[in-house]
Amino acid sequence: MxxxxxxxxxxxxxxxxxxxxxxxxxxxxxxxxxxxxxxxxxxxxxxxxxxxxxxxxxxxxxxxxxxxxxxxxxxxxxxxxxxxxxxxxxxxxxxxxxxxxxxxxxxxxxxxxxxxxxxxxxxxxxxxxxxxxxxxxxxxxxxxxxxxxxxxxxxxxxxxxxxxxxxxxxxALRPRDLSGRRVLVTAGGTREPIDPVRYIGNRSSGRQGVAIAGAAALRGATVELIGANLEVSPPPGVRLTEVSSAAELAAAAATSAASADIIIMAAAVADYRPEITTQSKIKKETQGDRLRIDLVKNPDILAGLASTRHRGQVIVGFAAETEPDDSALLALGRSKIVRKGADYLVLNRVGWTEGFAVPDNRVLVIDLAGDIVMEASGSKLSVADRILDLLA
The missing domain is CATH 3.40.50.1950 (Flavin prenyltransferase-like)
Known part of the structure; x- marks a missing residue:
């Protein structure tokens, strides 16, 4: 603009x-x-x-x-x-x-x-x-x-x-087409603690989720943002709930989902967490040359919310994939949306230099039938508005 x-x-x-x-x-x-x-x-x-x-x-x-x-x-x-x-x-x-x-x-x-x-x-x-x-x-x-x-x-x-x-x-530029609706957005990347010092995490900065939350607020929605270790400032006009781990995000989302008309799960949630979190720092002097950490699977937050949704609630999931082939990426998305049960799935390719911690994004949105309903590229703010256009 x-x-x-x-x-x-x-x-x-x-x-x-x-x-x-x-x-x-x-x-x-x-x-x-x-x-x-x-x-x-x-x-x-x-x-x-x-x-x-x-x-x-x-x-x-x-x-x-x-x-x-x-x-x-x-x-x-x-x-x-x-x-x-x-x-x-x-x-x-x-x-x-x-x-x-x-x-x-x-x-x-x-x-x-x-x-x-x-x-x-x-x-x-x-x-x-x-x-x-x-x-x-x-x-x-x-x-x-x-x-x-x-x-x-x-x-x-x-x-x-x-x-x-x-x-x-x-x-001043946006339509108020979300007035009277409650929108729940998750953003950022979860961190699964190994000990009080270390964690398993990902490279998500929260930019895209924060952009969606801010755009929804500007379009008249009442917005709650559940932020996991955000690297960008939350937008004005939204209620922020800060979390760190996948378990904390799951609990906060379950509490807030009941009153939401729209849920947009843009956070990058860890698939696994350490089975045991030690209460003191792990010392390399006592571990030797190798450190073994057993991981257990985290609950599927998106699938859980979809299975307990109330009538009329719209749920949007995100899938960050490194698959370079467009056809294979689409196939991954179609398989995932069936497993998750979301209404829409936003597919975005990520890698060392794209997707995470950069100002721009390129996404493909599919519906539960697997049909492509929208493609968008550009600033994460412009992508946010394109996604919201589907939901308004």
Whole structure:
């Protein structure tokens, strides 16, 4: 998705770096349009390094490419953070005396603004009227929050944190087609303890499951995320239950499944666990050149949930496979979905450099009949939305 981040001249401009970074990490193409005043607070090299694109500031640059309107025409979303009292006033009257102003006027994309100013400016009748005007036109206003402002001042007017801005901005694009539904998502990789220090685990970071949970929340669902040793931050707007082992994940899922309309089992769960977990660290001095660990099979959590589901509940499983041949991969999936009893199975190929701990994914989704119902590739966020499209 092509996202324009507009930055205006306030002390909160440094927080815009966090907004840009979050969008980039989610796989979006971010273009920064900064006012001259904004660059007094945060440097162009920083913005270009984080966005991975040139920063645009001058209304008269790229005239041959009609850049003063082209940036806005190409945008899927525009976020202004921070939005000062002056920039809000300009937006309200349609003033386009700089590149950010022309970009917004030339765009049909959703616009999200994050105000930042001193309390007296925020509560001023002129600002209140301007904000009301923007909202009446469909512009989403996020914040401001209450807290420490510039100098010794404190109160309402503080720009909200980057993760809240990003969540609100992405929500502006999504249909609320999961409103009123409860979604349970598992993510991450389980760890089966050998002793208090060591464990048997896998390379799952939790990125795909976290992306699904965040996307479901943005589409209106009430989301619980059961996270097993996540290497990424959980998304805002979801309830997080942290677990470590397969047994802990199974217990948490069994408790939460009863109230869920949709269950998406994206976690990479260990198939086996050590039969005995020692209570003190195993010493190599006492073990010699070889260490024998007997493993026992873990319960099949997905099959267990499918066998006890309530009427109308939809269950989606994941299968991470290293099979390089597409036909053989599909055959593995068809066999597995019959054993598991899920409604859908998401097949994704994994290996040393794909699937786990990378920002992109490529998946194939089959139904219980073994038919291919969807294929998707791209950022894990875009894959998450494609999966949810099947369930909405």
């Amino acid at each position: 092509n996202i324009v981040v507009g930055i205006t001249g306030g002390i909160a401009a440094y927080k815009a770096v966090g907004v840009i970074r979050a969008f980039v990490l989610l796989g979006h193409d971010v273009h920064v349009v900064a006012t001259d005043a904004a660059l007094r607070f945060v440097g162009r090299p920083t913005l270009e390094a984080i966005s991975r694109n040139p920063v645009h500031t001058d209304l008269y640059e790229g005239v041959a490419q009609v850049r003063h309107v082209a940036i806005g025409q190409a945008a899927d979303l525009i976020v202004v953070a921070p939005a000062t009292a002056s920039s809000i006033a300009k937006l309200a009257i349609g003033l386009a005396d700089d590149l950010l102003g022309t970009t917004i006027l030339a765009s049909s994309a959703p616009v999200v603004v994050a105000p930042a100013m001193h309390t007296e400016m925020w509560v001023n009748a002129a600002t209140a009227a301007n904000v009301a005007t923007l909202q009446s036109r469909g512009i989403r206003v996020v914040g401001p929050g209450t807290g420490q402002l510039t100098g010794s001042d404190a109160g309402v007017g503080r720009m909200v944190e980057p993760d809240e801005i990003v969540a609100a901005a992405l929500a």
